[in-house]
Amino acid sequence: MQLETYISDLLYRYECVTVPKFGAFVTQRVSATIDDTTNSFFPPKKVLSFNEQIQANDGLLAHYIADVEKIPFEVAVKKIDKRVKTLKAYLTQGETLTFKNIGEIVFNNEGKILFEPTYHLNYLTDAFGLSQFETSQVNREVYKKEVETIENVIPIGVTSEKRKSKPYLRYAAVAVVALTLGGFVASNYYVNQIETHNQLAQEEATQQLDTKIQEATFSLNPLPAITLNVTRQTGNYHIIAGAFRIEKNCIKRIEQLKADGFSARKIGVNKYGLHEVAYSSFETGQEALTALRNIRKSHNKDAWLLVRKLD
Incomplete structure (x- = not known):
């Protein structure tokens, strides 16, 4: 019996899955986190732990196994009990138990169970499709210094003192204003020409469409009725x-x-x-x-x- 498969299935929906006479796998929801040292982003998840003190049979695991394998509840309980005895025997011999997609369990020197989770699966269904990713660090201060350096090399402002000492700047400014006004007038003229052309083309197209509609003859024949059988999926x-x-x-x-x-x-x-x-x-x-x-x-x-x- 692949006990870890049944436990893994239940961890998606429940916070605690108890293996009678062995212990309980407990989950705790953890929000998304950011590792500043590696610039890594981690999605929300369920953190797994193992509690050796919780061993009472709550019926959850046995009922699930009975439903999946189509066997009586009592038979499922006996199968779990048999599997637990085998697991404890392995632990007593110093072996490490590996539960696929859950973690590893081993006895320490004091005979206590140590659990090391493996996060190959994220049991938080709300985070399905989200994965860990890394990003490069944004060095805003570096870009700021580069901008300041460029401003020092290429000054943009022209003060009144500079205009007095360099009169040609005044004429250059006048020329810029003149060019700007000239470009604005020419642009308005060009736009008006385009709008006039578009309006004439639109009126001609509308007239042609009206003529074709008046000449067209429509034959409206009733269509045969069609019965469609649509199956709607239901269920939660x-x-x-x-x-x-x-x-x-x-x-x-x-x-x-x-x-x-x-x-x-x-x-x-x-x-x-x-x-x-x-x-x-x-x-x-x-x-x-x-x-x-x-x-x-x-x-x-x-x-x-x-x-x-x-x-």
């Missing part, structure tokens, strides 16, 4: 194929999935502005979990289940 259990910042990529993904035979559709935009695409939606969690496992095996191992009521 959605298998997510991806979330995209650009809507064009979202539409392209839907077309690919429909070509593969899935009833893919866009189910909306989450609070991070990402367009979410679903393989399909289901009325019950059992149907959704069965479809999720099949999709992970045959099409996309990163597909996940979203439980949300759509508007």
Whole structure:
């Protein structure tokens, strides 16, 4: 029994997943962070930890295994108990237990469990599609100094003292004003000519259109009625194929999935502005979990289940 697979599935939806007589995997939401030393940005996530003191059977893991494997609840409890005994035996022998996409567990010198999480998956569904990235540092002070240097080399202002000492600056200023006014007058004349031409062309086109409308004969024949059978997907259990910042990529993904035979559709935009695409939606969690496992095996191992009521 791949116990870590069932635990991983449940960590997406619950804050605590207890393995009876062994311990509990606990998650805590952490906001997005910035590392100033490396200029790295990290999306929000769930931080994993392990609590050896929580060992009481709350039924969550056993019920999930029973639903997925189609076995009685009591049988699922026995399978968990058998697996836990094997895990403890490995730990007693000094071996390290590796839970895929969750972390590693080992006994320390005092016989206490040490847990080292591995963040290959972000169990915070709200952050789906977001990843870590780095950016270069913005050196505003350097650019400011460069601008000051350029201003010192190429002075722009002309003071009254400079105009008195250099009279040719006065004539240059007059010439600039004259050129500006001349250009403005010429520009207005050119614009007026264009507007007049456009108005005449528009009137001619309108007249030709009116003539054709009067000469046209329309034959309005009733069209046969068409009955369309449209199947609307319902349910609050959605298998997510991806979330995209650009809507064009979202539409392209839907077309690919429909070509593969899935009833893919866009189910909306989450609070991070990402367009979410679903393989399909289901009325019950059992149907959704069965479809999720099949999709992970045959099409996309990163597909996940979203439980949300759509508007």
